[in-house]
Amino acid sequence: MFHIKFINKKRVIYSDIIPETEHFFTTRETVIRSHEEGLQRLVRQNKKDIANYLDIDKKFLISPTQTHSDNVRLASKRIKYYPNTDSLIDDETDIAIYLNFADCTPIVLYDKEHNVGAIAHAGWRGTAAQIVQKTAALMQSEYYTKPENLYAVIGPTIAICCYCVGEEVFEQLKSTISDIEPYNRQIYEKIYIDLKGINKQQLIEFGVPKNNIDVCPYCTSCNNDLFFSYRKEYGTTSRHSAVLKLNKQKADI
Numbered sequence: 001m002f003h004i005k006f007i008n009k010k011r012v013i014y015s016d017i018i019p020e021t022e023h024f025f026t027t028r029e030t031v032i033r034s035h036e037e038g039l040q041r042l043v044r045q046n047k048k049d050i051a052n053y054l055d056i057d058k059k060f061l062i063s064p065t066q067t068h069s070d071n072v073r074l075a076s077k078r079i080k081y082y083p084n085t086d087s088l089i090d091d092e093t094d095i096a097i098y099l100n101f102a103d104c105t106p107i108v109l110y111d112k113e114h115n116v117g118a119i120a121h122a123g124w125r126g127t128a129a130q131i132v133q134k135t136a137a138l139m140q141s142e143y144y145t146k147p148e149n150l151y152a153v154i155g156p157t158i159a160i161c162c163y164c165v166g167e168e169v170f171e172q173l174k175s176t177i178s179d180i181e182p183y184n185r186q187i188y189e190k191i192y193i194d195l196k197g198i199n200k201q202q203l204i205e206f207g208v209p210k211n212n213i214d215v216c217p218y219c220t221s222c223n224n225d226l227f228f229s230y231r232k233e234y235g236t237t238s239r240h241s242a243v244l245k246l247n248k249q250k251a252d253i
């Protein structure tokens with residue numbers, strides 16, 4: 001289930017399914033990524049507030065250059081730049097990773113057994129390329145993550161009420177899961193797609209238990225007062241972010 005909490009009196013949302021981590025989705029109030037000149041002061045202040053909240057140095061707020069690819073990389077405080085990367089895996093407790101979104105699906109993954117997490121960026125391209133499964137597979141090969149110990153938080157996304165796609169996109173998404181039927185609606189020859197649902201189904205087909213997946217109820221277009229929407233705002237450069245920081249486990253302290 002999703003809840004609202006406050007960082008310096010400004011809203012972020014989070015799921016209670018992975019209380020072992022510090023994770024949240026920023027809102028318009030807590031924006032940390034925008035090219036709009038008028039927002040730069042707010043972005044700087046929010047980055048400072050979030051670093052303070054997470055108790056890390058601001059330079060360890062790590063974010064890749066997203067390109068709608070299916071490239072997954074391991075984050076590290078020794079690496080500053082992550083070009084052409086749309087999913088980051090993290091096993092370090094003194095950094096935080098974040099990725100940026102305006103309609104695309106943010107997915108936070110967490111392996112409770114090994115204290116390893118990840119954030120994937122799944123727009124239609126990332127979803128068609130099954131980036132969330134690729135991320136889980138890399139966690140499996142690098143950290144011996146078992147699908148049954150994997151938890152997923154699917155964040156605010158343009159939802160089936162508003163996400164209309166063409167035939168070609170539909171066909172690509174359809175081939176990623178066994179049955180697209182529950183995740184699309186055809187209204188007057190227009191196809192509406194449930195990106196959150198398709199990513200959830202991809203995780204289930206990977207072996208993640210259904211009850212380990214929490215899906216955010218918000219649509220970024222309908223809830224444009226709280227989140228950014230690339231479609232509704234005609235190509236805005238502002239983004240809300242998915243943020244994840246691992247906590248030290250008792251054994252590490």
Ligand SMILES: [Zn+2]
Pocket residue numbers: 158159160161162219220221222223
């Ligand atoms: Zn909507």
